[in-house]
Amino acid sequence: MNQSTTSLLDGHAAGLRSAVATAPTAPITAGVQGPGGYGKTALLAELAHAYRAAGVPVLGAADLDRASEGAVLVDDAHRLDPSVLGQLVEVARQPGARLLVAYRPGPRPEALAELIGELGAPVLLSLLSQEELAVQVGTAPADWIRWLHAQTGGVPRYVSRVLAAAEPGVAKLPARALDQFQHDLDRLGEAGRACVTAMAVGATPHPDLLAALLDLDAATVGAALSAVRSGGMVVADDVLLPIVRAAVLRLTPWERRLQITRRLVETQLARGGPVLPLVSPLLGAEVALLPEATLAKAFEQAGEEALLDAPELAPRLFDAAVSAGAPAASLSARRARAAAVAGELDEALRLADQVIVDSAVPDREIGVQVAASVLAQRGLLERSAEMCRWSVGRLRWAGDREFAAVGLIGVGRLADADDVLGSSDDAGPPTSMTGAAVQLAAGVRESVTGSASAALSALVRAASLSEPVGRGVLLPDSPASVAALVALHCGELDVAESTLDRAIGSGAGGPLLSARHRLLAAWLPLVRGDTVAARAKLPTGTTTARDRLLATAIEAGIASRDNDMAALAAARGQARQVIAEHSVDLFALMPLGELVVAAARLRDLDWIDPYLTEALSLLERLGNPPLWTSMLTWKRLQASIVLDELDTAQQRSAELSGMAHHNPLAAAMAEASRVWLGILAGQVDQDEVERTARALHAAGLAWDGARLAGQAAIRTADRRAMLALLECARALQGKPPRPRAVRGDENGLLSEREKEVAELVLAGLTYKQVGKRLFISAKTVEHHISRIKQRLGCTNREDLLNRLREHLSQ
CATH class of the missing domain: 1.10.10.10 (Winged helix-like DNA-binding domain superfamily/Winged helix DNA-binding domain)
Incomplete structure (x- = not known):
C-alpha cells in the first residue's frame, strides 16, 4: 500500500472512505473483508461513486488490461478464477495502483491468499450495534430494536430485509424477509444446504457428527461449514442466527426436514441424548404423526424430558407418541402425570382413575401418585390420604406409607396414621425420596405429640433430602411447605424463609407445588406487617383450591393490616367460595385463622363458624396439640378483641396460658393475651405493654406486637404514655419516629x-x-x-x- 495513505486506513470503513474522498487520484491498494451481508458491496458502491464524482474512471475485473487508467474495484474476489486473481496480484504490484478488493473470510484459495498478502491488512467490516441499529431504525420502541438485533445479529443485510417488510413494533419475522434467503441458501450448494438444514432442526454443528448424519465426508462438511460462516449465517460456536434458522425451516420442504430429523433422532436415541428440542417442532405436523416406531419412541422420551423442562408440552408429546404408534395403555399413567404437571388437574384425575382401576396398565403406582397429589391440591386431604393408604402393600411407590400417615394426621386421625406407619410391608429401596418421606412423617407426628424444635428439625431435614429429586416427582405436599408451616406456627420465621427460598430455587415439588412455596413466602412479610412486600411476593394465577385458600387469606390479611375495608369485603366474597371447596385440615389452619379475624372485622362470622367448629373438632381429636392450636386460638382472641367480647377473650387467654410451655411463640402469645385483657379493661401499664409488644415481635409476630402497642396507646388516658406507646408501635413496624407534638x-x-x-x-x-x-x-x-x-x-x-x-x- 502506498505509504501516503497508510495512516488514513485505520482498519475501518470510515478510514477507507476518508482516504478516497480526500485524495481520489492518490495510489491506494486495500482489501475489504467481511462475511456475506456485512456491506462489502454497498461500501464499494459508495467508493465508486466518490471516484466518479472526482472524474476517476471506475474499472472492474474485466478491465485489468487498462488498470492504470482509473481505480479498480473488485467485489466477491473469493469467487474469481485463479487466473484473474493472478492478474490482480500484478496490478497490486504496479506503482501508483488504485485497487480495492472485497472478499469473504473463507474459504480462501491459494491465489486469493497471495493477493491478500499484496493488499496488506484488510478493512474489516463489522456488525451493527444496538445503538447503530436504533439510529438506523428511528423511532421504533426500544424493546423492538433489541428484538431485531437479537434476530439478525446486527448483520446489515438481514436488518435491511426485516426493515423493508416489517411493521416496527411487531416482533414477528415477515415471510417476505425470510423468502429473500432463498438465494443465499442456493449459493451454499447441496452440501451446505444440507448442513444448515440439519443445524436448523437441532443438529450439533460438528463436522464429524454432520458427516455421519448426512452421509457426507468430513472434508465436504468442513468446507460447507466454512461457507456458512463466511455467509454471515452464524454467531459464535456456529449457532445459526434466529432469522437464518427461521428462513431455513420455512424454505426447506417438510419431507427433507423430517428425513434429517428422523436420522438425528435415531442418533440421539442410540447415544442416550435429549430429543425434546428435535421433536417438539414436529407437534401438530400431520406428516410427522404417521405411525413410525422411531418417532413414537422419540415423542415418548421427549414427554419425559418435558416434565422438567417444558411441562406444558408434556401432554401433547405423549399424545403424539400414541398417534405415532405407541400403545395408549403403556403411556396412560405418564399421560396422567403430564397433565397434572401441566396444571390440567381435571384431565389428570380422569386419566389417573382409569389407570388405577385397570390392572393391565403398567406404572399404576404413578396413577396413585397423580390422584393423591391432585386431591391434596383440591383441598381434599382425607381422600388423598386414603389413596396413599390403599396403595401401601399393593402399588408401592417411594413415600406412599408416609404420605398416607401425613394426610391422616392432617385430618385428625392419629391412630390410623400410627397403624399405617407400623405396617411391616417392604418400604422399597432407601432412596433420597424415601428418606425424605420418613423424616416428613416423623416431623408431622412430632408436631402433634412432642416438641416444636424436634418436629421442625425433622421437617427441615426432609426438605433438604427432597431437593435433589423433588422437582421431577409428584407429591401430595412438599416437605418444604410443611416445614415452613410448622416454622410459622412456632415463630421460626428465619427457618421458614430459608427453607422456602431453597425450595423455590431448586424447583422442589415441581410446577404443581411452585405456587404453594411462593404463597407461603408471601405469608412471611404479612406476619411481619410489611404489606407492600407481601403483595409484591403474592403470585398470580393460582388455580387450585389449596392455593386459592392461601392467596385469599393473604389478600384478607393485607386488607386488614392496611385498614382497607373495601378490599377486606372483596376478600370475604372470595373466601366464602374457596373455603367451601376446601375441607378443613391441619395445614389449612393458618389461613383459616386469618379469615376468622377478617370476618370479625366485617361483623360477619356466621359463614365461617361451621369451618371453625370443624377445625376445633379436628384439633380436639389430636389432643389439642399446642403447636397447631395456639395460633388459631390467638386469632380467635383477636376476633374477640375486635368484637369487644371480653368474656370470650378471657376464655381464649386462659386457653393460651395452658399452652405457654410448648414454645417461645406460644409463651409470648399467652403473655400478650393477659396484657390484652388489661387493655380491654382500661388498665394500661406502659412498661408492661412495651415489653410484651417487643416479645411478640421477637417471637415472630411483628405486626401483632405493633398492634398491641398501638391499641394500648389509643385506650390510655395518659398522654405521655400514649405518645410513648405510639412510638413503640411505629418502631415495631419499622417506621421512622413520629413527628414531635405541635x-x-x-x-x-x-x-x-x-x-x-x-x-x-x-x-x-x-x-x-x-x-x-x-x-x-x-x-x-x-x-x-x-x-x-x-x-x-x-x-x-x-x-x-x-x-x-x-x-x-x-
Missing part, C-alpha cells in the same frame, strides 16, 4: 382540642382511632380537621400535614 400556638390560631387532634393525626392515627382516644366521634374529628385547614389556609390533606409539621417543636 408547639403552643402563639397567635391563638388553634384551640387546645384542635392541637390534641393535630398531634394524633400527625402520629398516624385514623379519624376513628383519634375519636376513641379523645372520646369523641370520628365525625367530630373530621370537623376539627376541616376547621384547622381553614385556619392554616390549607387546600388539601398533604398541605395540612406539611403546615402542621412547620409548627413542630424543635
